[in-house]
Amino acid sequence: MVEEPITYRLIKDYDLMVNILRATIDPGKQGTMVVELSGEENRISQAFNYLEKAGVNVEPLSREIQHLGERCTSCTACVPICPTGAFEVDRNSWHVSFDSEKCVACLSCLDVCIYRAIEVSLQ
Amino acid sequence: MKTHRVKKTYREINEKIRAGKVVVVTAEEIIDIAERHGFEEAAERVDIVTTGTFSPMCSSGAFLNFGHTSPKIKATKVWFNDVPAYGYIAAVDCYLGATAAAEGDPLNSIHPGEFNYGGGHVIQDLVAGKMVKLRCEGYGTDCYPSLKFEKNVTLQDLRDAVLFNPRNAYQNYNVAINMSDRIIYTYMGVLRPRMANVTYATSGQLSPLFKDPYFKTIGIGTRIFLGGAQGYVAWPGTQHSFNVLRGENGIPREGAGTLAVVGNMKEMSPQWLRAVSYTGYGVSLSLAVGVPIPVIDEDMMRSVSLSDEDLVAPIVDYSRYYPTGEGEDQLGEVTYAQLRSGSIEFRNRKVPTGCFSSYAKAREVADHLKTLIRSGAFLPSQPVSPLPGAKEGLL
Numbered sequence: 001m002v003e004e005p006i007t008y009r010l011i012k013d014y015d016l017m018v019n020i021l022r023a024t025i026d027p028g029k030q031g032t033m034v035v036e037l038s039g040e041e042n043r044i045s046q047a048f049n050y051l052e053k054a055g056v057n058v059e060p061l062s063r064e065i066q067h068l069g070e071r072c073t074s075c076t077a078c079v080p081i082c083p084t085g086a087f088e089v090d091r092n093s094w095h096v097s098f099d100s101e102k103c104v105a106c107l108s109c110l111d112v113c114i115y116r117a118i119e120v121s122l123q
Numbered sequence: 124m125k126t127h128r129v130k131k132t133y134r135e136i137n138e139k140i141r142a143g144k145v146v147v148v149t150a151e152e153i154i155d156i157a158e159r160h161g162f163e164e165a166a167e168r169v170d171i172v173t174t175g176t177f178s179p180m181c182s183s184g185a186f187l188n189f190g191h192t193s194p195k196i197k198a199t200k201v202w203f204n205d206v207p208a209y210g211y212i213a214a215v216d217c218y219l220g221a222t223a224a225a226e227g228d229p230l231n232s233i234h235p236g237e238f239n240y241g242g243g244h245v246i247q248d249l250v251a252g253k254m255v256k257l258r259c260e261g262y263g264t265d266c267y268p269s270l271k272f273e274k275n276v277t278l279q280d281l282r283d284a285v286l287f288n289p290r291n292a293y294q295n296y297n298v299a300i301n302m303s304d305r306i307i308y309t310y311m312g313v314l315r316p317r318m319a320n321v322t323y324a325t326s327g328q329l330s331p332l333f334k335d336p337y338f339k340t341i342g343i344g345t346r347i348f349l350g351g352a353q354g355y356v357a358w359p360g361t362q363h364s365f366n367v368l369r370g371e372n373g374i375p376r377e378g379a380g381t382l383a384v385v386g387n388m389k390e391m392s393p394q395w396l397r398a399v400s401y402t403g404y405g406v407s408l409s410l411a412v413g414v415p416i417p418v419i420d421e422d423m424m425r426s427v428s429l430s431d432e433d434l435v436a437p438i439v440d441y442s443r444y445y446p447t448g449e450g451e452d453q454l455g456e457v458t459y460a461q462l463r464s465g466s467i468e469f470r471n472r473k474v475p476t477g478c479f480s481s482y483a484k485a486r487e488v489a490d491h492l493k494t495l496i497r498s499g500a501f502l503p504s505q506p507v508s509p510l511p512g513a514k515e516g517l518l
Contacts, residue, residue: 073177073397074481075481076482077477079477080320080465080475081313081320081477093483094481111403112313114312114409115399
């Protein structure tokens with residue numbers, strides 16, 4: 001059980017910029033956070049050591065989001081949900097496209113796509 | 124009765140189709156044409172306008188007949204891939220609803236549920252030619268002695284498979300917003316708290332009933348494009364209404380008319396019929412519905428050439444008013460042009476919009492119907508009976 005305010009520690013003690021993209025946290029249960037960390041490289045490694053000692057499992061973002069074109073109907077439900085604008089609508093064809101370069105695998109789109117045209121593969 | 128300068132009958136239009144001379148355009152193409160030439164000239168030049176939509180339509184399902192077994196069974200409980208169908212219709216007739224969840228599905232016991240497989244998926248699997256497990260039970264009679272039956276079936280094995288949807292093709296619909304401070308999961312999708320996003324439906328300027336606001340040409344017996352097949356308007360849909368708030372242009376400013384539609388599943392295709400799973404809400408079925416509107420006079424041209432700028436939808440709070448009826452029935456109105464722009468102005472904020480009705484596919488439906496009509500493969504039919512609330516115009 002993690003008993004520390006880890007986000008606060010990352011910012012104050014290791015001088016990192018923490019951008020929380022997705023967090024599922026319930027008291028007494030296992031929680032996960034998808035975060036974007038910026039800062040000096042050695043401070044980041046120190047921060048990871050701290051986190052592991054504090055009982056937090058740290059994994060580099062290795063989830064890949066795939067947009068299944070054959071299932072997508074270009075309804076546009078995903079477009080406003082994506083925080084990084086990875087889904088875009090072409091204003092002429094009204095087709096939706098996915099830019100994997102912009103995707104940070106926060107998984108917000110998974111719940112929104114009713115055609116299950118978005119899949120996550122764990123590596 | 125008003126005198127029109129342009130007057131066309133179904134018979135004249137269908138003769139033009141047979142002669143290869145019919146002029147058909149989509150409900151999107153007609154907008155520019157009417158603007159350039161005016162209503163009268165456009166009504167003279169254009170014979171038919173095709174409309175289309177591809178959207179989840181929850182009030183859908185199929186009457187299936189799986190043929191008599193040997194020995195015979197009077198099936199009362201029926202399942203297709205563990206999705207229950209309604210079996211209390213004769214011996215081997217049943218109705219499978221699109222929103223039925225598979226037996227044993229956790230539903231929302233751990234909220235929000237995933238609803239991975241249900242009636243909509245069975246219908247999609249059957250239309251795609253897949254094998255589906257049929258299981259049924261009966262209480263046994265002298266003439267129907269069997270108590271249980273199981274068999275793997277495909278769509279072709281079923282004696283009859285009739286898609287019969289009590290309510291499809293809504294004439295206008297709500298724009299959903301969430302004014303509360305917790306996320307909600309609805310049939311209008313995931314709505315984030317404090318007006319963080321809105322969702323909407325209908326294909327706007329391509330939408331069938333929007334383009335015939337007073338049901339002058341669309342009625343019982345109108346031939347339609349349904350899921351890839353030629354189907355028909357069977358009846359007014361459930362919740363059909365016509366005494367609604369309308370704009371000066373006659374367009375309903377809230378959900379109004381609906382259609383009950385019927386078609387042969389064996390003629391449908393997965394390109395035009397897809398199951399959907401709404402997180403936290405349930406399973407449903409998305410359908411392609413295309414309706415040809417004959418330009419019977421210049422007034423009809425006025426209706427069919429309306430654009431997204433002219434079509435208005437009400438903003439409804441799905442966290443409070445929709446589920447409980449408390450609070451204001453609508454919080455404002457927006458045009459479909461504003462919705463389609465990607466964001467709307469609401470209470471001094473820019474709120475991003477998302478749609479469940481695919482405009483790209485609605486265009487495909489209207490285009491495809493245009494091709495079918497031009498080739499003579501689809502003949503628009505005159506309704507045998509008007510929908511409730513229809514104004515004069517049917518010939």
